[in-house]
Amino acid sequence: MNPDDQPNRERELTERVSLTDPEGRLNRAAVGFARWPLVETTGIGRGLRGRGRNKRWEYWNVITPTHIAALTVSSIDYAAVHEVWIYDRVTGEEVGRSATVIPPFGVELPGSLGGGPVRARTKNLAIDFTPMSDDRTRLRATIPDAVIDVVVSRPAAHDCLAVVVPWSDTRFQYTVKDVALPASGSLTVEEVEHHLPDGQSWAVLDHGRGRWPYDITWNWGAGSGRSHGRTIGLQVGGKWTAGTGVTENGVVVDGRLHKIGAELRWEYSTDDFLAPWRVHGGGLDAELIPFHDKRSRTNLGVLSGATDQCFGRWSGTFDTGVELIEFEDLVGFAEHVHNRW
Numbered sequence: 001m002n003p004d005d006q007p008n009r010e011r012e013l014t015e016r017v018s019l020t021d022p023e024g025r026l027n028r029a030a031v032g033f034a035r036w037p038l039v040e041t042t043g044i045g046r047g048l049r050g051r052g053r054n055k056r057w058e059y060w061n062v063i064t065p066t067h068i069a070a071l072t073v074s075s076i077d078y079a080a081v082h083e084v085w086i087y088d089r090v091t092g093e094e095v096g097r098s099a100t101v102i103p104p105f106g107v108e109l110p111g112s113l114g115g116g117p118v119r120a121r122t123k124n125l126a127i128d129f130t131p132m133s134d135d136r137t138r139l140r141a142t143i144p145d146a147v148i149d150v151v152v153s154r155p156a157a158h159d160c161l162a163v164v165v166p167w168s169d170t171r172f173q174y175t176v177k178d179v180a181l182p183a184s185g186s187l188t189v190e191e192v193e194h195h196l197p198d199g200q201s202w203a204v205l206d207h208g209r210g211r212w213p214y215d216i217t218w219n220w221g222a223g224s225g226r227s228h229g230r231t232i233g234l235q236v237g238g239k240w241t242a243g244t245g246v247t248e249n250g251v252v253v254d255g256r257l258h259k260i261g262a263e264l265r266w267e268y269s270t271d272d273f274l275a276p277w278r279v280h281g282g283g284l285d286a287e288l289i290p291f292h293d294k295r296s297r298t299n300l301g302v303l304s305g306a307t308d309q310c311f312g313r314w315s316g317t318f319d320t321g322v323e324l325i326e327f328e329d330l331v332g333f334a335e336h337v338h339n340r341w
Helices: none
Strands: 033-034 055-061 068-075 080-088 094-101 118-122 126-129 138-145 148-152 161-166 172-189 192-195 201-212 215-227 231-239 249-253 254-261 266-268 277-281 285-298 303-319 325-338
Touching: 033 201, 055 148, 055 325, 068 148, 068 172, 068 215, 080 118, 080 126, 080 172, 080 285, 094 118, 094 126, 094 138, 118 148, 148 201, 172 215, 172 231, 201 215, 215 285, 231 285, 231 325, 249 325, 277 303, 285 325
Parallel strands: none
Antiparallel strands: 033 161, 055 068, 055 201, 068 080, 080 094, 118 126, 126 138, 138 148, 148 172, 161 172, 172 192, 172 201, 215 231, 215 325, 231 249, 249 254, 266 277, 277 285, 285 303, 303 325
């Protein structure tokens, strides 16, 4: 076995636990992974501990046979950063609005996932994520060019991947990555309404609460769909978790998470992000063939970043240790991000 394939000895969390201790430092009892959002994160952003380093966000990505939509609400202590973006997979046209609000105002994020509504308001942008009583979440957004009204459903016994990543007692991140969630509703672009086809429309959640290093690079990839009669959700990450003893890697098969403890190997070209990406290790061998690069560049002095988020189709195999699962045409993305924030 390649040394990179050696799994970390990750602890599975099975009971609710606080991310922080009473002094606002990392609670080491929270380090590990869970199949449900068990970690309480109200200590992030409260008081003076970590001022300027606290990051809180909710990101939803919705993919249909004809469109891709992305919604971001975030507060990074000294700024609020939001975005609404829609891509037409047929024509290649994009519409969207983004806003960076310094100092942050017009933003509402609950202390912990599911603890209340998420809202963002700026001059040309309104976003609402509203938890519903039946394990559904309503995503609504309005910009001058478009309206999004989507309901994301959580099937019974559907696992997510919740992970606490420890850089140190003062720098740490809790992330919930939830893939292959059925979506329904509509996207209206330039007064043309597009309904999301049942069984062919999928949502992915990235929920984050933590305190980050100022300068960091990461990879993230996700894919969702039906393949060979099974519902497959792919969740992979890299770079930012290296050396922490925890990964954010896993495959959800028919709602059941198969956690990958190994750091994966990412192969892609920063000179040509639309070339194929390969991610492998820990029983997974996956390739993404991109069809669109969503490029984002920010340079506001202390806050800067570069993101290439490449949307495409995943195919490959995953060895669970019991069976070899083949998958193809999982629509999703892989990204390379470098932030100074």
